[in-house]
Amino acid sequence: MNFVLYRKYRPKTFREIVGQEHIVKTLTNAIALGKVSHAYLFSGPRGTGKTTIARLLAKALNCQGRKEDECEPCNQCQSCKEIDRGVSIDLVEIDAASNRGIDEIRELKERVKFRPLKSKYKIFIIDESHQLTKEAANALLKTLEEPPSNTVFILATTEIQKMIPTIISRCQTFSFRRLMVPEISKKLEDILNSEKIKFDKEALDLIALSARGSIRDAESLLDEVVSFSAKNDIIKVETIQQLLGITDKSIILKFIEMIGKKQAKDAVEYLNELILKGIDPIELVKSLIQYLREILMLKINKNPASDSLFSILPQETVKSLNILAKQFTEAQIEEMIEKLISAQDKMKFASIVQLPLELAIIEFCKK
Template sequence: MSYQALYRVFRSQSFEEVIGQKHVTTTLKNAIARNKISHAYLFNGPRGTGKTSIAKIFAKAINCTERYDGEPCNTCPSCISITNGSNSDVIEIDAASNNGVDEIRNIRDKVKYAPGESKYKVYIIDEVHMLTTGAFNALLKTLEEPPAHAIFILATTEPHKIPPTIISRCQRFDFKAISTPDIMQHLAYVCDKEAITYEQAALEFIAQSAEGGMRDALSILDQAIAFGDESLTLQHVLNVTGSVGKEEFRQLTDLIIQHDVRGAFDLFHQLLSDGKEVNRLVNDLIYFLRDVIVDFVTGEQQEGEIYTLELSTIYEMIDKINDTLVSMRFAVNMNLHFEVLIVKLSELVKVKEKINGPATETIDHAYIDERLKAFEEKLSAVQLNPVVSAPSKPAKRENKTKNHFSMAQIETVLDNANREDLTYLQENWQSLIDHVKQNDQRALVSLLQNSEPVAASATHVLIKFSDDIHSDIVNKDEEKREKIESIVYTIINKKVKMVGVPDSQWLQVRHEYIQNRKAQPVDKPKQQDIVKTAEELFGKDTINIID
């Protein structure tokens, strides 16, 4: 006998042998054992999950003369003939190629005749959704009231294409995608039966690649075994599927995060020259990042630059990869899209590094002490001799610290602030945060989580942030600020400009604003030299004059 593919050799021959469809097999076994057999069944679910296999097992079980507890014996003449495909009372029809009215009328004409060698005639119509509208109409009456000896089993991967009038006349069973552990267990059983040495990582990769289909998994296994000459390794599986291992993806992401775009291009072209498919590369890259996220959550982080990023950055990387995957479906040159993706990911990491970098520069206390001492000396000289002029050549101004806000912007808000707008905004602020959470905007959630509106007018709003860096981001990152302003607009139906102030400095800022408004302008010419000297020593931005 000629060689048979593994998925044919290891096709399930009883309900107990079926992998991963316990809810279907248990129901059918009980129905057969209690002699409560329906006239029509609809099996729907992903490819390779056992729909046709269970249909044949069902046909054997109802015609078996020696069945026990709903299971076929697989030894009686009826079971053997159905297994071999020689039983004339079990008719398999491929609706993809026999989808016309004439074929269905032929079934309708012949179904009235009694079975020749079995108790029941069983019609298994595969890919039934491919039937034409006329063929479905021709099937309706027969399906509703078939002869007592006839049973119809309809199998499909797309039940939404079947008319409701057909579905309502059948008992419907929804098949599930088979879990990865179940597929791995069955693959190990097949390898043991075939005396094949295997690596566990190879079985895991095959199970993940099959995406819930046992037939696909066995086909990949069959091909990998042939490639590896009676042995199975992960590298064999990667070669026959055109996939890339985690080590290559780790190298690729390392180059992207290090902004070595040229090196990433070279690695990509090397993978192409090894026969890897671009489409497969993109899909496998998403799975690699998925595994990285799992490592983050479980605390099992490994070596690699990818583990130095924040989770929010990895989420955005996956979004960009998904966008590229959609674009590639209509692309002429898919290689170009992947190269552009490499550049986009590198730029994304650059932006995130800039935003998440240190918020303030390190304070040089020795420098400040030195400048204070110089200022005291200058101040003493000015007080003793008020006509002493400032240095002829101003010293270079250096700004060692940065404010997280603009006093001019804050004054703009406070000058026009009113209690009514502030109260309304405070009442709806939690709604804004909930809105951001529901839309899964993690970056904005962390930004707004510990914030509070402290002043508002018809055109501006002042937000207090518990972290200085968040105030700095809102004031300097125009894109994030506009996103928040647009969400505020949807909540309060009013377009306002947002200004941030750190919680650590809000009380001081408010006090200074009140004092400055109360104070009257006073002209003190003698102090001008002192102010000018202080500005030269410390920089104009760090000087705050209080009367």
């Protein structure tokens, strides 16, 4: 099977957008009330819906089938179909990463002068807008200051801090957020159900977690998994772990627990058992450091629920981490992390790869 999930499952209505609630609400209200701004700025991390929502807004504004007080595009009329196929003459999409100069903006300004040809609005989506050169940005600013009627600009960027403030202040700005694990996981679940592919829920959580808030990244990873699975295969945690080169969460947690209880002998034995099973000690130490860091964060954070790191982790993982956090003092975790980092360095050159890790564990447990 071969298909590009993130294109196939790009939302065609505002209703299908995951998260970004206040953005969807504000925009759909504006559309239904006919009160759209002439310039928007969508900022936020990659793969969170900026281009998708920009196109939806364009579609809704120029839709011929939409009733005036509704907000969703009909996806049936000629305008909607042309936008989907990327051939609408009243929607201009510019990638500022490759068209960043003054000439391109001059050309853009020429195009701005013309009224929309077939539709109500002429819409410009400028992606990666932080990449515009200074001259180009200033030229664009002039246009934003005196926008022709029936023109809507939608600027998108992953790096708003690189944009000139005068442009930002001319636009209605929306900050897109990273999506949380359950949100991403749910969308992956819907996709697999429509594709009639079986899966373990935990496998999807793992994909979602590794995507760090980007739905596109999660969908791309799922694409990879699906394309190398055989027909009728079930998508399993082990497959994803292999693909990502990560070690099972329960292994790491058990390991940390042994260290916390100062069971040096058990921990070293367990380590060697794992290595015999094929686990890469370098990956293992990396995961250990990651989890200890999260435990440390839990310890120093009085209100972990509000911390973005924990809001993207599955509930039960946070619960296990909390239990482990009680076994250690802050100073102990810091010491353990430092020991592991120096072991990690030494492992790259060690003739017995796991030896520096074993020594670190033994030394820590002595205290």
